[in-house]
Every structure is written in C-alpha cells, then in structure tokens.
Amino acid sequence: MGWNLVRVWTLLVYVFMFAPVAVVLLLSFNASQFGSFPMTGFSFRWFVELAENEAILRAFRTSIVLGLLTALISTTLGVLASLALVRYRVPGANMISTILIAPILVPEVVLAVGLLLFLNFLGIPKSFPLLLAGHVIFTLPFVVLVVQARLVGIRRDVEEAALSLGASPVQTFFEITLPLLMPAVLAGGLFAFTISFDDITGTLFWKPGGVETVPTQIFAMLRNSISPEINALGTVMIVMTVGLPLLGAAIARRMAAGRGA
Amino acid sequence: MSAVTLTDIVKRFGSFTAVHRMSLEIPEGSFVTLLGPSGCGKTTTLRMVAGLLDPTEGDISIKGRRVNDLPIHKRNLGLVFQNYALFPHKTVADNIAFGLKYRGVPRDEAAKRVADALELVQLPHVAERYPKQLSGGQQQRIALARAIVIEPDVLLLDEPLSALDANLREDMRVELKRIQHRIGVTTLFVTHDQSEALAMSDRIVVMSAGRVEQTGPPEEVYNTPASEFVARFLGASNIIDARAGGGSGDGIALDADGFGRVVVPLARAPQLSASGPARLVIRAEKLSVRAAGTTAGDGAIGVPARIEAVDYQGQAARYFLRLGDLQLQAINMIDEHPFNEGDEVSVHLRPRDCTALPGAPA
Numbered sequence: 001m002g003w004n005l006v007r008v009w010t011l012l013v014y015v016f017m018f019a020p021v022a023v024v025l026l027l028s029f030n031a032s033q034f035g036s037f038p039m040t041g042f043s044f045r046w047f048v049e050l051a052e053n054e055a056i057l058r059a060f061r062t063s064i065v066l067g068l069l070t071a072l073i074s075t076t077l078g079v080l081a082s083l084a085l086v087r088y089r090v091p092g093a094n095m096i097s098t099i100l101i102a103p104i105l106v107p108e109v110v111l112a113v114g115l116l117l118f119l120n121f122l123g124i125p126k127s128f129p130l131l132l133a134g135h136v137i138f139t140l141p142f143v144v145l146v147v148q149a150r151l152v153g154i155r156r157d158v159e160e161a162a163l164s165l166g167a168s169p170v171q172t173f174f175e176i177t178l179p180l181l182m183p184a185v186l187a188g189g190l191f192a193f194t195i196s197f198d199d200i201t202g203t204l205f206w207k208p209g210g211v212e213t214v215p216t217q218i219f220a221m222l223r224n225s226i227s228p229e230i231n232a233l234g235t236v237m238i239v240m241t242v243g244l245p246l247l248g249a250a251i252a253r254r255m256a257a258g259r260g261a
Numbered sequence: 262m263s264a265v266t267l268t269d270i271v272k273r274f275g276s277f278t279a280v281h282r283m284s285l286e287i288p289e290g291s292f293v294t295l296l297g298p299s300g301c302g303k304t305t306t307l308r309m310v311a312g313l314l315d316p317t318e319g320d321i322s323i324k325g326r327r328v329n330d331l332p333i334h335k336r337n338l339g340l341v342f343q344n345y346a347l348f349p350h351k352t353v354a355d356n357i358a359f360g361l362k363y364r365g366v367p368r369d370e371a372a373k374r375v376a377d378a379l380e381l382v383q384l385p386h387v388a389e390r391y392p393k394q395l396s397g398g399q400q401q402r403i404a405l406a407r408a409i410v411i412e413p414d415v416l417l418l419d420e421p422l423s424a425l426d427a428n429l430r431e432d433m434r435v436e437l438k439r440i441q442h443r444i445g446v447t448t449l450f451v452t453h454d455q456s457e458a459l460a461m462s463d464r465i466v467v468m469s470a471g472r473v474e475q476t477g478p479p480e481e482v483y484n485t486p487a488s489e490f491v492a493r494f495l496g497a498s499n500i501i502d503a504r505a506g507g508g509s510g511d512g513i514a515l516d517a518d519g520f521g522r523v524v525v526p527l528a529r530a531p532q533l534s535a536s537g538p539a540r541l542v543i544r545a546e547k548l549s550v551r552a553a554g555t556t557a558g559d560g561a562i563g564v565p566a567r568i569e570a571v572d573y574q575g576q577a578a579r580y581f582l583r584l585g586d587l588q589l590q591a592i593n594m595i596d597e598h599p600f601n602e603g604d605e606v607s608v609h610l611r612p613r614d615c616t617a618l619p620g621a622p623a
Contacts, residue, residue: 165360
C-alpha cells in the first residue's frame with residue numbers, strides 16, 4: 001500500500017516534469033494551423049517550413065558555430081587551467097580555483113549585466129567575439145570541474161615513467177596525459193556545447209544587433225504568436241541537447257571497453 | 262669507473278632537510294640498495310638520481326658525466342615504480358616499445374627487442390593485452406621489461422615489490438636478481454624491507470633521518486652493525502649496556518650488564534675506545550637458550566634466566582627472557598620441544614658473535 005503510493009507519486013512527478021516536453025514534441029507533428037490541441041492529423045509540414053525559414057536557419061548556424069567555438073575554447077582553457085592547478089604549485093591555487101568556479105554560483109543575470117557594464121565602461125561595442133567570450137566564461141567552470149577531477153585520478157608516476165623513457169614533457173602530455181584525460185575533455189566539451197546552445201539569458205544581454213541564436217530566435221517568435229514552427233524548432237533543440245550527451249557517453253563507453261577496462 | 266657518483270648531495274624542502282650531505286659511489290654493474298624506514302630520504306635520493314628532484318647542493322654524475330642540469334628525459338634511465346605505472350591506454354607491446362620510439366629505433370628492430378624483453382621476463386604471450394588484464398606480478402614484470410629494453414645506464418627501482426603479496430614478492434625477488442645478473446645493468450634499489458635488501462644487494466646503504474648510517478655488503482651490515490639504529494633495524498637485536506675496561510690481546514674487554522666480562526674481538530668493535538661507556542649488541546638468533554645447568558662450551562658465557570613469553574613460529578621460537586633487570590630476546594631453532602613460559606633456563610652468549618658500540622647508557 002505504502003509503496004504503491006510512492007510509485008504513483010513518483011510517476012506524477014515525472015509526468016509534471018516531462019509532460020510539457022511531450023506536448024511540444026507531439027504538437028510539432030500536428031497538421032493543424034494552430035499550435036494547440038486537439039491534433040488534427042500527423043504531418044512534417046512544420047519541419048519543412050522550419051527548414052525553409054531563412055531567419056531560423058541563420059540562427060541555427062549562429063548557435064552551432066557559437067557552441068562549437070565555445071566548446072573548443074573552453075576545453076582548451078579548461079585543460080590548461082586544470083594542469084596548472086593540479087600538476088604545478090601555483091601561488092594562490094585555491095583562490096584561482098574558486099574564481100574559476102564562481103560563474104556557476106553567480107546568478108546568470110548578474111553575470112550578464114556585469115559583463116555588459118564592464119564592456120560599456122571600457123567603451124567596447126557588443127560583437128560576436130564578445131558574445132563568445134561570455135559563453136566561455138560560464139561554460140569554463142564545468143570543464144574545469146570535470147577535467148580536474150579526472151586529472152587528480154591520473155597517477156603522476158605514469159607521466160614520470162614516460163619522462164624517464166625519453167619523452168619530453170610536451171610529448172608526455174600528448175602521448176600519455178591527454179589520451180587518459182580524453183573522456184573528461186569530451187564530457188567537458190559536450191557540457192560547454194549544450195550549455196552554450198541552450199543559453200538565453202546571457203545571450204540576450206550580449207548579442208550584438210541582428211545576431212540571433214536559436215533560443216533568442218524562439219523568444220522573438222513567441223512575442224508575435226505561438227506558431228507551430230516553434231514546436232518543431234523545440235523538438236529539434238531537444239533532440240540535439242539530449243541526443244549529443246547520450247552519443248558522447250556511448251562513445252566514451254566504447255573507448256573504455258576497447259582497452260579492457 | 263663508477264656508474265653513478267653522488268658528491269655531497271643535500272636536499273632541503275623549505276626548512277626541512279630530507280638528505281644530509283650524502284656521498285655514494287655505485288660501481289658499474291653492481292646492485293646497490295638504499296634501505297631504511299619511510300621518511301629516511303631513500304626515495305628522495307633515488308628521485309634526485311632520476312632527475313625528478315633537483316639536489317639543493319652537491320653533484321650527481323652518471324658514467325662520469327655531471328647530470329645536475331640534464332632533465333630526466335635525457336638521462337637514459339630505467340625507472341620502475343611501486344605501483345607499476347604502466348600506460349593503461351596502451352598494449353603491453355606498446356608500453357615496452359615506448360622508450361624505443363624516442364630513441365629512433367627502427368620499427369622491426371623495436372618489435373624484436375620488445376619480444377626479447379617479454380621473453381626475458383617470461384611473459385612472451387601477453388604482448389597484445391592491456392595492463393588491466395594482467396595480475397600485479399605480471400604488470401610489474403612488464404614495467405621491468407619496459408625499463409630495461411632501452412638499455413639504460415642505470416636501473417632505478419623504487420620499492421618495486423611492495424605492492425605484491427608475500428609469496429609473489431619472494432618469487433619476484435629471485436626473478437629480479439636473475440634478470441639484473443643476466444643483463445648486468447647497474448641497479449639502485451630502494452626498499453624498507455630488510456630481507457629484500459639482504460637477499461638481493463651487492464652493497465646496502467642503510468639510511469635514517471636523511472643520513473647514511475652504514476654502507477657495506479649485506480653480511481657486514483648484518484653482522485657488524487655500525488650503529489644502534491642499524492642493529493635494531495636489521496633483524497631483532499639485544500642491546501646491552503656495558504663499560505669498556507681496556508684492551509685484552511686481540512679484543513676489548515667489556516663489563517656488560519647481566520653477563521659480566523665479555524671480550525669482544527677488535528674487528529667487531531672498530532669505533533670503541535679502550536675505556537668508557539659502551540653497548541654490547543647481540544642478535545636474537547645468536548643468543549642460545551639451553552636447559553638450566555647446561556655447561557657453556559665454545560668460549561660462551563652462560564647465565565641463568567627465566568622465560569617470560571614464547572612466540573612459537575613453527576621451526577623456530579622466539580623467547581622473551583628475563584635476566585635480573587635485563588629483558589632479552591632469543592630466536593632459536595626448536596629441538597624436539599620448545600621451552601615453556603616460566604621455565605628456568607641457561608642463556609649462552611659467545612663473545613665473538615657480539616658487536617660493541619660506543620654509547621652513553623641512557
């Protein structure tokens with residue numbers, strides 16, 4: 001009896017969490033003009049319209065370029081920062097570590113306004129590179145956390161063994177440390193990409209005029225009317241942000257299995 | 262020419278001195294062991310030879326060449342760690358070939374040398390496996406193969422047997438010594454295990470608190486400890502307060518608590534002056550326990566004692582003895598039956614088994 005209640009309750013929680021997502025997914029295949037129930041038939045027409053909408057395609061390209069660049073820069077900086085903090089004795093390492101993690105703790109709006117005011121103070125106009133810089137700032141903590149945790153687990157003596165066998169420190173990094181770090185680097189990169197791809201708060205503040213990412217584009221479209229295209233776009237977003245990490249995890253598992261781990 | 266020479270090496274970490282002014286020569290092809298408890302500076306010394314730490318003062322030479330400023334990857338050393346430190350993402354063959362790659366050895370020759378190395382460590386069939394698929398003992402053999410395949414000038418072993426379980430450790434000990442002998446590589450071995458040190462070394466360097474306590478062949482270090490620390494660290498020893506009372510032919514006469522006059526051969530009392538406080542060291546296995554009233558032969562001194570406790574070890578027994586104010590231990594082979602707790606016995610001590618050290622009684 002008690003357990004049945006718990007089961008029902010759990011089910012309700014999940015329904016509450018995922019029903020809105022399910023509605024978006026369902027309605028994106030609705031043939032009707034209006035993005036609401038009842039459904040009048042099954043159709044891909046909104047996906048087709050989506051693919052023909054110049055503004056949305058442009059937003060998609062912007063989001064993907066932004067996400068990839070954010071992931072690339074964040075993982076590079078994150079790996080370097082983690083190496084410095086874990087492998088070398090840096091004065092004030094704790095302080096630096098806290099500051100690197102801080103963007104997670106500060107509300108995003110505060111961070112967004114702060115960066116904007118700072119740029120204003122410096123007299124720098126908004127631009128794509130600055131939007132990118134913003135995204136790097138708040139994806140970096142995730143990369144640093146994941147990579148640091150992994151790096152702590154890589155024994156120093158494995159690197160020392162490589163050095164003793166004649167590999168230079170740089171060769172040791174690329175032959176030993178980086179391959180062992182790869183799962184964390186990939187995970188960090190995926191985090192960075194999906195967070196950047198999803199972000200709206202910071203992006204709204206930082207984007208220069210005329211540049212739209214997918215979330216800001218949806219936001220702009222919602223202001224006029226609830227078009228069924230938005231549902232279709234929502235479905236594409238969900239597939240990307242859920243599917244990519246799953247794909248990443250599958251690849252990581254396969255890589256691990258390959259070496260008999 | 263010595264393969265490795267340390268000249269007045271000092272290593273400080275901040276205000277802590279890990280190694281005090283140490284000098285050491287390791288002859289070509291020999292097996293030298295740094296032995297001591299943890300924190301005695303033995304691993305620090307090995308890491309300085311390896312180039313993983315820089316000495317604060319002093320010079321390190323390998324094959325006559327000063328290497329202080331030479332980074333580790335240019336020193337041509339074989340390094341074996343306690344935890345194997347194999348590359349988990351590479352196969353056994355790639356692990357062993359790693360060092361050859363940076364020495365520009367052609368591919369087919371490298372493959373041959375890898376196969377030879379696997380043969381040498383008696384694991385010819387594991388080349389394509391990953392380290393995690395091997396047992397601890399096998400992993401350590403691969404680590405050894407990886408270190409020697411590059412034909413290093415010096416092989417550095419940092420407690421390589423400590424992670425293995427007891428039986429395997431003894432097998433690996435024999436195996437390691439066999440391989441070292443076969444290829445004749447100069448070896449510096451670090452351990453806290455006295456039986457490893459005694460079984461494997463040509464020379465033992467006993468260290469304590471960053472200082473060298475004694476250097477010598479295993480027999481010498483074991484039989485004639487140069488300090489109370491060495492006597493206590495290697496095996497079980499009895500240390501008895503005594504007073505030196507002048508020379509007596511080829512020996513020094515001591516008046517030892519409990520035993521009276523003991524004449525220790527000069528060779529076993531090199532640091533002792535003719536008079537003053539001294540300490541008499543006798544190994545537990547050299548002190549023999551006999552039935553009460555047995556006459557002491559062979560120049561031995563017999564005194565009565567009582568057995569306070571017995572630690573039965575199968576073929577031998579360790580007796581804890583009470584002799585007036587003295588507490589002694591003796592490890593004797595068991596002849597039919599061990600003595601029992603509370604037995605009155607006779608303890609026999611042969612002066613030529615004793616070592617005399619100078620010392621102020623505490």
